[in-house]
Amino acid sequence: MSDLHPAPLAPAGLYQRVRQLVADAIEIGVHEGFFPDAIAPSQVPLERPRQASHGDLATNLAFSLAKVAKSNPRAVAERLIALLKQADTHGLLAAAELAGPGFVNLRLAANAWQSAVTDVLHTPETYGNNRSGAGERVLLEFVSANPTGPLHVGHGRGAVLGDALARVLRASGYAVATEYYVNNVGNQIGKLGESVWHWLRASALRQSALATWAQGDPVAFPAGFPKGFPEDGYRGGYVAQIAETFAVTSEYAAAAHQARWDDDAAWAVAEPENAEGRADNRRVSIAAWQQMLLRIKADLALLGIGFDRWFSERSLHGLENQGANAVADCAKRLQAAKWAYEQESVGADEEGETLHGRAVFFRGTREDMPARFLDSKDRVILRSDGRPTYFAADIAYHDDKLARGFDHLINILGADHHGYVPRLQGVLQALGDLRRQEGDPRAARWTGDRLEVLLVQMVALLRDGKPVPMGKRSGEFVTLRDVIEEVTTAEPSSGRNAVRFLFLMRKADAQLDFDLEIARRTSMDNPVYYVQYGHARLASVLSKAEEAGQPWQAHAELRSLALDDERNLCMILAEFPEIVARAAKAREPHQLAFWLLDTCRAFHAYYTRGKTDARVISDDLLLTQARLSLVLALKHVIHNGLQLLGVTAPDRMQSLQEDAEPTA
């Protein structure tokens, strides 16, 4: 999972065979002078017609070809049909028909559509994988929540999207690395340290507060705060919890003896490794965010999400392992390349006091900046007292990404950051130019488009259709862990499955309603159960066949598959790699979720209709084997699809009885 290599490939599927045929036909047409240019198979548009009478597949290629061939679409389509028959040496097609204003409807030969089953069963684990990503090296950064508090629901949505996208991209032949940027530097980290420090010193109050809190909400703290606790400190109960874990070790207990938090000089003496005594670099602050990060990792693990790398912002500031200060360095390089400048300015320091002096600005408004990346004003990267802004570190971080040689960067951000997107792309534009000036040979065509940002909209939590009361910003005060735990039923993985699937039922830029009541329901209201049930039902048919003494056997004859339903299901199997590739290209794993629902619907319909006159298991041994092959192929495809979403595919639905009861 952590390696950059794309997933292994399945051999070419049915769609690719048909595309090749069309491309071959065009090529014959080129030789005969009908068409000016050949066309790559991957460029052949293929779609499944909505109506069965329009065949198995259709192409609208004649419309685009009509222009270059200087003819009308119908004439081109007729020519194409003749060429297809000529090129079809393998007998893929049963018929090719002209339809409407220029569509070519293709009806596949029976052994052609049946071959979709063989395709799946030949490489069941990798079926669906495709090479549409062409090995592009992608860095996918997501979540990157500050380690100053627990993950909330909105973070969870970004996490699920990012993880599913990574899976879908890898299946499509992209080389993906996933990364979480840990903001472990700055005022907020100092505030976290200060908050913990206050709790650390007030042990009696802490003990009683924690006892009160034990029954309550970990985010909203019910009891009083220690004397001197900062107005803008972190007020959640988890802060007192962290202090409690530190209180037992002498190292952090020692911090409690410091008289004043704002006496930097005294801290510098007490902790010599932090020569400036800065608040975010004190031992208690560092231990605090590290503790918080452990909790974040544990929360993500509940969803089965991990990262290839946890990128530390401290490392950029040269605060780890005597490393270089990349932030300062990057600011200098930008100034040298005229992408930043120093200017007199007025600002505010940490306490909000007015600050005069010369600050360094990033020139996001430079005249050669393309309009789509142009910022409305230049932004400060180094404050007049020399402290870098968050923006400065982000610039250095993205320069580091470029230095590591990724072809493409994808960041998943909360939609509230959308104003930040052009600015960041402007940074990439500038960094590309900077690296060209520095003679980096890879930088020849690096522009702001190298960075792609996916914005994730808010999650609105509902309970039985009614909004869950929350703070001013929805989602912010309900933790991800709370939601997962509330939604978990008797089956341990049910919380993870429900959260993941339901979060992937909407595209990222649409607001999502998440109903806690529905998420733990075991009915059709809950799509994750519908799809899992489809998989379990397929598994059940296979085990029933074994019990009946007719276990599935490899290399079964498929000729007896003849029903319209069976033809449709085979075409669905063939479509799967297309859907994976499409979801990857569009960065929309939700397409896969909808496709799985449609696929299960088609299977349930087949199954139910078959109950009377087309059962899978029958006295006809040949037919039984053919249908079992189809069933097994469907099971693999649903399994693979669920796996790409990070949802488990059970062979049997657990705790059917308990969960079927309405919850009180």
Add this chain to the structure above:
RNA sequence: GUCCCCGUAGCUCAGAAGGAUAGAGCGUUCGCCUCCUAAGCGAAAGGCCACAGGUUCGAUUCCUGUCGGGGACGCCA
């Protein structure tokens, strides 16, 4: 004020690169288990794809504007 996203069935939402008669679930109405999981299936009803222009053989899809809803605009991170 500037900018971004969204307006599709009563509700919640799909509709890739413009294509054929507009799709699903929920809800409503009516049906389907002697038999592989009824946690299922079938059918009916339900639509000026917000509105007005434009681009072309063709627009729910692309462009412009109007109206309506949501959001962002710090020497914060």
